Amino acid sequence: MILKLLLHGCNGRMGQVISASCDKDPEMEIVAGVDINTAFSNPYRYPVYKTLDECSDSFDVIIDFSHPFAFDALLKYATCSRKAIVIATTGLNKDQIATLDSLSEHVPVFFSANMSLGINTLIALTLKACDILDANFDIEILDSHHSGKLDSPSGTALMIAENINLHKDNPYQFVFDRHTVRAPREKNEIGIHSVRGGSIVGDHTVYFAGKEEVIEITHRAQSRNVFAEGAITAAKFLYGKEPGLYSMKNLVGS
Numbered sequence: 216m217i218l219k220l221l222l223h224g225c226n227g228r229m230g231q232v233i234s235a236s237c238d239k240d241p242e243m244e245i246v247a248g249v250d251i252n253t254a255f256s257n258p259y260r261y262p263v264y265k266t267l268d269e270c271s272d273s274f275d276v277i278i279d280f281s282h283p284f285a286f287d288a289l290l291k292y293a294t295c296s297r298k299a300i301v302i303a304t305t306g307l308n309k310d311q312i313a314t315l316d317s318l319s320e321h322v323p324v325f326f327s328a329n330m331s332l333g334i335n336t337l338i339a340l341t342l343k344a345c346d347i348l349d350a351n352f353d354i355e356i357l358d359s360h361h362s363g364k365l366d367s368p369s370g371t372a373l374m375i376a377e378n379i380n381l382h383k384d385n386p387y388q389f390v391f392d393r394h395t396v397r398a399p400r401e402k403n404e405i406g407i408h409s410v411r412g413g414s415i416v417g418d419h420t421v422y423f424a425g426k427e428e429v430i431e432i433t434h435r436a437q438s439r440n441v442f443a444e445g446a447i448t449a450a451k452f453l454y455g456k457e458p459g460l461y462s463m464k465n466l467v468g469s
């Protein structure tokens with residue numbers, strides 16, 4: 216079986232990597248792309264439209280690596296098309312994320328701020344460390360990304376922090392900016408920080424800073440292929456599934 220894909224954000228960094236990955240995958244065919252930026256000539260084998268409404272091609276699943284501004288139109292289109300959708304765009308606001316629940320009543324939706332399998336392992340190890348280490352260990356999270364990344368902190372850094380809070384009885388406060396307050400950190404907080412520069416694909420480190428010792432758990436994505444492969448695996452996983460909201464936990468069973 217060949218899965219027919221609509222690629223939303225096809226001209227971006229991730230869109231280009233997904234296109235190259237699908238070219239090598241006999242189970243995948245991109246039938247159409249959508250990107251607001253159609254300034255350069257189309258290098259792909261598939262047609263590229265400026266808006267979703269222009270696309271009348273028949274497809275099985277949508278993969279989205281675009282921009283939060285594109286989300287509302289994408290949601291409307293996905294609701295009408297009743298096709299499975301993989302949403303990888305980060306920087307969505309709380310209201311946008313909340314609407315995924317209603318979309319998932321009608322279609323299978325896969326949503327993850329990080330499509331790499333490795334980051335799920337980092338989260339599992341982090342939760343294990345939370346269980347082992349006592350409250351004297353302060354938790355801080357650092358994300359490092361390329362100079363073109365729009366959102367900060369990364370969706371993945373927030374995903375790690377949110378997973379810690381779901382795991383704990385007493386939630387931590389997230390602190391994003393220490394320069395406005397001159398005071399020692401509180402025990403019940405997680406500091407979340409960002410580095411932006413060069414071509415860093417995506418690094419995340421969780422620090423457990425204790426008395427005279429520090430544990431660091433780090434994941435480094437060495438190429439965008441890890442996100443592309445994860446998104447394609449998610450698209451294959453979604454096909455034929457019941458409507459619902461799925462995540463990496465469903466994919467790797469952790």
Ligand SMILES: NC(=O)c1ccc[n+]([C@@H]2O[C@H](COP(=O)([O-])OP(=O)(O)OC[C@H]3O[C@@H](n4cnc5c(N)ncnc54)[C@H](O)[C@@H]3O)[C@@H](O)[C@H]2O)c1
Pocket residue numbers: 223224225226227228229230249250251252265280281282283284285302303304305306327328329330331366442
């Ligand atoms: N979940 C993950 O694993 C993962 C991994 C990498 C990147 N991302 C996220 O995916 C998104 C895209 O990343 P990127 O590095 O490819 O960014 P990019 O800026 O290189 O590409 C985004 C593309 O979306 C297009 N776009 C913007 N607004 C649009 C609209 N309204 N309609 C249609 N297309 C539109 C842009 O023209 C651009 O070509 C970002 O939010 C990024 O943080 C997620």
